[in-house]
Amino acid sequence: MKSSWKQIYPWxxxxxxxxxxxxSLLCQVVEKMAATFDVxxxxxxxxxxxxxxxxxxxxTPQAVQKCAANLGFASCPICHTAHNEGxxxxxxxxxxxxxxxxxxxxxxxxxxxxxxxxxxxxxVPVTSRGTSPAAEPKGMASVAxxxxxxxxxxxxxxxxxIANLAxxxxxxxxxxxxxxxxxxxxxxxxxxxxxxxxxxxxxQIGLAYSAxxxxxRLEQSRQQAALIGRISHLxxxxxxxxxxxxxxxxxxxxxxxCDRSILVNLSQQPVNILAVWDHPERQLVxxxxxxxxxxxxxxxxxLFKHGGASYLQIGSSEPDPDPLQNxxxxxxxxxxxxxxxxxxxxxxxxxALLSYQRDRVxxxxxxxxxxxxxxxxAIALTNAQHYQSLWLKKEVLLRQNSTLKxxxxxxxxxxxxxxxxxxxxxxxxSTKAVWTIQPIFxxxxxxxxxxxxxxxxxxxxxGDEVLQNLAQRLQSQLRWGTPAYRYGGEEFVVIxxxxxxxxxxxxxxxxxxxxxxxxxxxxxxxxxxxASFGVAQQDVMNDQSAWDVLQRxxxxxYEAKRQGRDQVQALNPSA
Numbered sequence: 001m002k003s004s005w006k007q008i009y010p011w012x013x014x015x016x017x018x019x020x021x022x023x024s025l026l027c028q029v030v031e032k033m034a035a036t037f038d039v040x041x042x043x044x045x046x047x048x049x050x051x052x053x054x055x056x057x058x059x060t061p062q063a064v065q066k067c068a069a070n071l072g073f074a075s076c077p078i079c080h081t082a083h084n085e086g087x088x089x090x091x092x093x094x095x096x097x098x099x100x101x102x103x104x105x106x107x108x109x110x111x112x113x114x115x116x117x118x119x120x121x122x123x124v125p126v127t128s129r130g131t132s133p134a135a136e137p138k139g140m141a142s143v144a145x146x147x148x149x150x151x152x153x154x155x156x157x158x159x160x161x162i163a164n165l166a167x168x169x170x171x172x173x174x175x176x177x178x179x180x181x182x183x184x185x186x187x188x189x190x191x192x193x194x195x196x197x198x199x200x201x202x203x204q205i206g207l208a209y210s211a212x213x214x215x216x217r218l219e220q221s222r223q224q225a226a227l228i229g230r231i232s233h234l235x236x237x238x239x240x241x242x243x244x245x246x247x248x249x250x251x252x253x254x255x256x257x258c259d260r261s262i263l264v265n266l267s268q269q270p271v272n273i274l275a276v277w278d279h280p281e282r283q284l285v286x287x288x289x290x291x292x293x294x295x296x297x298x299x300x301x302x303l304f305k306h307g308g309a310s311y312l313q314i315g316s317s318e319p320d321p322d323p324l325q326n327x328x329x330x331x332x333x334x335x336x337x338x339x340x341x342x343x344x345x346x347x348x349x350x351x352a353l354l355s356y357q358r359d360r361v362x363x364x365x366x367x368x369x370x371x372x373x374x375x376x377x378a379i380a381l382t383n384a385q386h387y388q389s390l391w392l393k394k395e396v397l398l399r400q401n402s403t404l405k406x407x408x409x410x411x412x413x414x415x416x417x418x419x420x421x422x423x424x425x426x427x428x429x430s431t432k433a434v435w436t437i438q439p440i441f442x443x444x445x446x447x448x449x450x451x452x453x454x455x456x457x458x459x460x461x462x463g464d465e466v467l468q469n470l471a472q473r474l475q476s477q478l479r480w481g482t483p484a485y486r487y488g489g490e491e492f493v494v495i496x497x498x499x500x501x502x503x504x505x506x507x508x509x510x511x512x513x514x515x516x517x518x519x520x521x522x523x524x525x526x527x528x529x530x531a532s533f534g535v536a537q538q539d540v541m542n543d544q545s546a547w548d549v550l551q552r553x554x555x556x557x558y559e560a561k562r563q564g565r566d567q568v569q570a571l572n573p574s575a
Contacts, residue, residue, distance in 0.1 A: 045150075114199075155189055273287060285331065348437070448467075512533055543573075
């Protein structure tokens with residue numbers, strides 16, 4: 001087949017208008033070059049980003065296999081579906097990252113030029129402009145001709161003439177190309193006409209790539225600016241902390257188009273995933289805390305805590321994987337971007353963008369966006385602490401106002417806060433966004449000893465008098481703003497915010513003494529009463545919510561009853 005740029009030029013003209021991404025262009029470049037020149041083709045791109053992780057390669061199947069035999073894969077190839085278009089039949093294109101780089105590619109980064117390798121492959125660099133570096137003003141050549149990508153074309157050398165660029169007939173000029181070397185080296189397996197066609201095609205592809213690349217970057221910048229704006233608006237909204245954190249993670253995942261976005265609390269054991277967003281078009285295995293091990297993240301924690309990195313891009317297919325990379329591989333995750341999150345200069349955790357379908361490498365402006373979002377998430381969590389404090393103060397003020405709403409939250413008999421009010425506070429203390437960063441709280445559960453005997457001996461009216469009297473005694477011994485709750489029957493609950501177990505135990509002992517110190521005056525005379533108490537402190541490592549703390553306080557109360565009543569029992573956080 002006589003190859004000519006005229007066969008491929010009409011496609012280049014329409015590519016900028018019709019294609020939706022740079023990736024689509026690169027895939028089709030490989031397809032068109034392979035079909036037009038009857039070659040196996042590799043396209044190397046990402047060198048200009050200055051990071052080995054950014055390098056990726058598109059190629060036809062046979063060329064990819066050859067590359068794998070020489071260099072190995074850092075990530076498994078992703079297959080792009082083959083298709084037919086017009087007169088061309090396009091082979092399947094694979095995308096992969098090589099484990100190592102060929103020496104000739106490093107040479108192309110320093111000095112882009114057309115070159116034939118020892119194995120016969122033709123190396124064609126594509127730069128941002130189609131003029132010779134030698135013709136550029138001093139100091140401007142590297143800018144004007146920055147390397148965009150490199151084509152590696154491989155074909156059989158049988159029955160193909162030799163294009164000796166320095167041995168042309170008299171009067172025949174060399175093709176004007178920024179790629180051709182000024183040497184006497186012949187190009188084996190390629191005609192002069194084909195070399196000229198390659199030069200024209202690559203020049204036009206470079207322009208098409210630049211137009212698509214900057215159009216795509218402009219749109220990405222616009223979307224990222226809109227993303228930061230939406231998240232800033234979230235911080236000023238009236239949503240509760242869990243909703244805000246969840247929305248931030250969702251906005252980030254959608255804006256950066258990853259497969260899954262999560263916010264992980266690494267400040268405590270075990271690791272706690274505060275929020276998860278999954279791409280709506282992906283069918284992903286659900287994440288839960290059981291799949292996340294603190295030890296897997298230890299290297300990351302140490303690195304971020306000591307300021308060793310401002311972000312990490314980690315792949316699962318490394319030659320010597322650490323525990324986190326093994327976890328990624330087990331979960332089917334090809335790569336992850338981790339950005340640390342600090343609250344009031346203390347390391348808290350990380351924002352993680354997970355990629356399941358391809359080994360994703362993020363651009364510099366995308367990394368800057370993620371870092372800004374991480375800072376906003378830290379602000380949201382700091383605000384959540386303030387929100388928690390303000391909510392509790394608001395509850396205190398509301399309890400002082402005798403409104404109909406508050407009457408509905410009080411126990412009619414004892415005038416303590418009722419079970420519904422207790423559930424509201426437990427739910428507030430269980431807010432996931434602040435669970436590990438709020439001050440430690442403790443729960444006291446109180447139960448009147450042998451209260452059934454009081455009811456059986458004296459009747460329920462006397463029993464009600466005893467309940468009312470004890471309720472007043474309990475409330476009178478608590479600090480201002482700390483309510484006692486009637487949990488049910490003869491059982492009461494006290495929640496002590498910003499209070500550790502030892503202090504809460506002292507409070508419980510004070511309450512026990514005030515209950516037993518003076519008999520209750522009733523219509524039938526004095527009734528002696530004692531009570532048993534159970535105390536538990538929030539355990540951020542093992543408790544999932546404030547309900548868990550209440551249940552442990554209940555177990556402590558049962559132990560106090562079992563050991564003879566009229567006493568205080570406390571369960572340590574690990575119990």
